[in-house]
Amino acid sequence: MPGKTDKEACLFSEANVRKIETDYEDWHKNRLREEDRQLDGKYFTPSGIPVKLIYSPADIKDIRYSEDVGFSGQPPFVRGVYPNMYRGRLFTVRQLAGLGAPEDCNQRVKYLLKHGATGINILFDLPTIRGYDSDDPEAEGNVGYCGAAVDSIDDMDTFFADIDLGSISTSIVTHLPSTSLVIPGMYFGVAEKRGTPLQKLAGTCQNDFIMETCVGSAPEILPPPVSFKMQCDVIEWIVKHAPRWNPVSYNGYNLREAGTDAVTEVGVAIANAIATAEELINRGLKIDDFAPRMSFFWDLHNDFFEEIAKCRASRKVWYKLMTERFGARNENSMRMRFHVQTAGVTLTATEPLNNIVRSGIQGLAAVLGGCQSLHIDSYDEAYSAPTEEAALVSIRTQQIIQQETGVVNTVDPLAGSYYVESLTEEMTHRIFQFIQKIEDMGGLVTAVENGWLHREISKYNHTHQKQIETGERKVVGVNYMKAESEAACPIEVFEYPETYSRQKARLEKLRKTRNKEKVKSCLEELRAKCHSGDNLFPYCLEAVKNHATLGEIEEAFREEFGLWSFPLMG
Amino acid sequence: MKKTDRLIEAALAGDKLSIARMISLVERGDDQAGRILEKIYPQSGGAYYIGITGPPGAGKSTIVDRLIHLFCVNGYSVGVIAIDPSSPFTGGSLLGDRIRINRDAFKEDVFFRSMSAGRVMGGLSRTAKDASRILDACGKEIVIMETVGVGQSELDIAQATDTIMVVVVPESGDNIQTLKAGLMEIGDIFAVNKSDRAGAEDMASSIKAMLDLAPLKMDWHPSVFLTAATLNQGVDELYEGLWNHYRHLRKEDRLKLRRKNQLRSELVRKVDEIVFESLRDRMNRDENLDLLLEDIWSKKTDIYTAARNIADQWKAGASGKHGHTDEMS
Amino acid sequence: MERRIRVVMAKLGLDIHWRGVLLVSQFLKDAGMEVIYIGNKFPEQIVEAAIEEDADVVGVSTLSGNHLTLGPKVVELLKAQGMETVKVFMGGVIPPNHIPILKGKGIHEVFGPDTPMQTIIDGIKTAILGTDPPTG
Structure with a gap:
């Protein structure tokens, strides 16, 4: 990095660097063949960072170890958020659960816990994700596929039957802020009913307005400013009442999957965190009240070193923002913790067993990057949420990384690699630049509202696909070394065809037996509060405790706030 | 010829598929186009033609969606031609105006057609006008032409409609100066959409101020409305505004004069x-x-x-x- | 003037994955087709659009598992409206063993993940123009 003057603090003495630079020139001129030199400047990471043939101390000559790298568990946290990292606690093996009706999911959760999963990711079916009850006409054809159907607090109770909520960590994958106002409340309500105090509950909900407005945009979405406000409501309420719960997981993952590079993935997530922090500070909170509970979710893609550098750089960016911009004092505010999922978008439907290797390598990168929890995609996820067999291979892959490879025994083993350190510096720089660009545009909510982010995604995909079509980008088994005959291993698709009828019957019964007056008054109060600027979480919680359904609450939002379509086509 | 006549007959009787096919034939400059247009001309002229234009992202499609709903609720049948002027003459096009249209309740009464300017033989104005004439002749009482106002296309639809509605949106930092002068001149009705945003009222008053300085067209003082179409706010008033302009045109033969011109x-x-x-x-x-x-x-x-x-x-x-x-x- | 193929592209039902369908739409556009992207719609609305837009082809994308319940419905409704010449293509995450079922119900072709765009373009051109695409 130019402009640094403190040569004393740098890793290598000036004299040494000069010698290395001279040696490099000499090597470049005399050892390399002309055709090797021709390739200079032709290699890039997927984010567009130039990749040199070889790296040396000269490439990281400006890095000051103590300030720019340091040790784990201390600023700037590049090497990891905790001093002892995986020796203290291994990354959480977090696998998906959620297919079919709640009772099916309950079986699956028990199966996963028995086989060594330490955290559960609940994935919902599309109607639930989008806030429709299973018996809504809009839900037709999607109930129980690709995730669990959860309509009411009673479904949540069934989902976690015989499981002690105080002893597990649950990631409730409510992508949207609007459903994050409702579904975690169902979980909290069940805990309360069973006598487990909210203070004991560990888990995460995703709650990311980018998911609602950019990534999973369906026909009907709440307008970005509304979705963003709800995101902040959820965080504000949860940090005050359920202190072990992570009320937000800034979802770089799905944005990346939708089609962006690593810099945009991290840049958007952090820009969102900045916007949230500003809003919550406006509401009277202090940065250290909530920043320790903000978590992130990264997508670990194919480019091994860039992905590792991304993890390291994102921690550094966060640290700098928290201290320099927001004046955080609590070190927990400065620690960027993140969950990783391997890149579903890299999985291929052809030759699906290759996916085990892809996901394994991506998972390894996540661990070398210092993730807090990890989901390794199952090889059949290009087709469906995973079958039991495939899910087990994923857990086993994680266990192999943990127990057999030895990579968890020492902290951040790639630190000091000339390449990785140089890449980390460059990523840090580019992420900051990206965040600046968003702010210059008027902030993230504006960049979403005017369609900028959608267009970026669209452009990226177009380019990316062209590269695959032309063979410029190679995908093994797809456009490179494709097997002659497609003797692909048959993939069994998990289906719960009866989910729809079961959920429908259950809802019918619920609507008959619950206290109708109470439900009505709860929903009316919620509607009234929609325009008050008040935090909506407590009103949603009250409604779900009185057996209002997800769809009923979301319908109230849709009517009160109106619907928005993203301006993709101008 | 027989085939063409059968097609025309079915279309005039309201068969959607035949109407759609006729528009395609006309659009593509098919040999049958001339006969189709000659035959439908006498049947046309009964509809109220509305042009809706404005800068990209102003929410035109959402307004169209809401207006369709209101027209249908009030018993009118509606035809819409959504024109994308951006597609090049050669190559394909990607048209997205249907995304925002939801009119399940009245699907029989609505005919919505997407059109790319690049495709058009003999200019956008001709084909859009021909297509809307077909919709008119085939029984649509309201014909809406929607297009982005970024160049020529809004002037074309101004030449083909009875009322021009210009939809604008308050953008932070922007003001009325950024509005294309052409849009100001052609508008009979202005909708300042996304009125829940800051600056909407300011924008509305500066539009009014500018209009006060402009010469009247057909004795009409263009009206300005605040709308938030996604929230369904101000749309009823906008709808009434359209009819007010229409009633104004019906007086003293103004409509006849405008159409004859x-x-x-x-x-x-x-x-x-x-x-x-x-x-x-x-x-x-x-x-x-x-x-x-x-x-x-x-x-x-x-x-x-x-x-x-x-x-x-x-x-x-x-x-x-x-x-x-x-x-x- | 060369006959331009009109394609109505839709996401099926609630499905939220807009990336793929838009990508295919862009490639079809680049290949000279007139693509009308209608967003998320149910079969009745898709067929309604196909009629009014006088489509040659309907492309339906789904990644959410509703392909068997909702996909064939598009074909049935088109038939009922006298539009059996319209070819229905499906794409997205569709398990291989479901493809014969869909084809049996009148879906013209199913394109799974990893399908090269050129295959989709050629598939449509062959189906509509009746000619074999140029090789290479």
């Missing part, structure tokens, strides 16, 4: 097109053209004289044939 320029344009096409056709088939070019190249004659000679010859040949130009070549 439009017909006059349409007629001139059509003759232009026909003459142009036949002349170009003739030139392209003229074996002597290469020789003439050689003469121009070697300066034996000049390009101006050569051009005038060709035109004069053509005029001499064309005289006495009274517009049956397609027999001429």
Whole structure:
């Protein structure tokens, strides 16, 4: 990095660097063949960072170890958020659960816990994700596929039957802020009913307005400013009442999957965190009240070193923002913790067993990057949420990384690699630049509202696909070394065809037996509060405790706030 | 011919598929297009033609969606032509105006058609006008033409409609100066959409102020409305505003005058097109053209004289044939 | 003027994955087709659009598992409206063993993940123009 003057603090003495630079020139001129030199400047990471043939101390000559790298568990946290990292606690093996009706999911959760999963990711079916009850006409054809159907607090109770909520960590994958106002409340309500105090509950909900407005945009979405406000409501309420719960997981993952590079993935997530922090500070909170509970979710893609550098750089960016911009004092505010999922978008439907290797390598990168929890995609996820067999291979892959490879025994083993350190510096720089660009545009909510982010995604995909079509980008088994005959291993698709009828019957019964007056008054109060600027979480919680359904609450939002379509086509 | 007549008959009886096919034939400049347009012309003229335009992202489609709903609730049938002026003449197009349209309750009463300007033979104005005339003749009481106001297309629809609605949106930091002057001139009705945003009222008053300075068109003071179409706010008033303008036009034969003026320029344009096409056709088939070019190249004659000679010859040949130009070549 | 193929592209039902369908739409556009992208719609609305837009092709994308319940419905409704010449293509995450079922119900072709765009373009051109695409 130019402009640094403190040569004393740098890793290598000036004299040494000069010698290395001279040696490099000499090597470049005399050892390399002309055709090797021709390739200079032709290699890039997927984010567009130039990749040199070889790296040396000269490439990281400006890095000051103590300030720019340091040790784990201390600023700037590049090497990891905790001093002892995986020796203290291994990354959480977090696998998906959620297919079919709640009772099916309950079986699956028990199966996963028995086989060594330490955290559960609940994935919902599309109607639930989008806030429709299973018996809504809009839900037709999607109930129980690709995730669990959860309509009411009673479904949540069934989902976690015989499981002690105080002893597990649950990631409730409510992508949207609007459903994050409702579904975690169902979980909290069940805990309360069973006598487990909210203070004991560990888990995460995703709650990311980018998911609602950019990534999973369906026909009907709440307008970005509304979705963003709800995101902040959820965080504000949860940090005050359920202190072990992570009320937000800034979802770089799905944005990346939708089609962006690593810099945009991290840049958007952090820009969102900045916007949230500003809003919550406006509401009277202090940065250290909530920043320790903000978590992130990264997508670990194919480019091994860039992905590792991304993890390291994102921690550094966060640290700098928290201290320099927001004046955080609590070190927990400065620690960027993140969950990783391997890149579903890299999985291929052809030759699906290759996916085990892809996901394994991506998972390894996540661990070398210092993730807090990890989901390794199952090889059949290009087709469906995973079958039991495939899910087990994923857990086993994680266990192999943990127990057999030895990579968890020492902290951040790639630190000091000339390449990785140089890449980390460059990523840090580019992420900051990206965040600046968003702010210059008027902030993230504006960049979403005017369609900028959608267009970026669209452009990226177009380019990316062209590269695959032309063979410029190679995908093994797809456009490179494709097997002659497609003797692909048959993939069994998990289906719960009866989910729809079961959920429908259950809802019918619920609507008959619950206290109708109470439900009505709860929903009316919620509607009234929609325009008050008040935090909506407590009103949603009250409604779900009185057996209002997800769809009923979301319908109230849709009517009160109106619907928005993203301006993709101008 | 029989096939074409059957198609026309079915379309006039309201068969959607036939209407759709007729529009395609006209759009593509098919041989049957002439007959179709001649046959439907006498049936047209009953509809109220509305043009909706404005900058990209102003929420035009959402407003169209809400207006469709209101027209249908009040018992009118609606045809919509959504024109994308951005697609190039060659190559394909990607049209997205249908995304925001939800009209399940009234699907029988609505006909929505997407059109790309690039596709159009003989200019956007002609095809859009022809297509809307088809919708009119086939029984649609309201015909809406929607397009982005970024160049020529909004002027084209101004030439083809009774009322022009301009939809604008308050953008932070922007103001009325950024609005294209052309849009200000053609608007009969203005909707400042996304009125829940800061700056909406300011924008509305500056539009009003600007309109006060402009000369009246047909004694009409353009009206300005605040709307938030996604929240369904202000749309009822906008709807009433449209009818107010329509009632104003119906008085003192203003509608007739406006439409006759439009017909006059349409007629001139059509003759232009026909003459142009036949002349170009003739030139392209003229074996002597290469020789003439050689003469121009070697300066034996000049390009101006050569051009005038060709035109004069053509005029001499064309005289006495009274517009049956397609027999001429 | 060369006949341009009109394609109505839709996401099926609630499905939220807009990336793929838009990508295919862009490639079809680049290949000279007139693409009308209608967003998320149910079969009745898709067919309604196909009629009014006088489509040659309907492309339906789904990644959410509703392909068997909702996909064939598009074909049935088109037939009921006298539009059996319209070819219905499906794409997205569709398990291989479901493809014969869908084809049996009148879906013209199913394109799974990893399908090269050129295959989709050629598939449509062959189906509509009746000619084999140029090789290479």
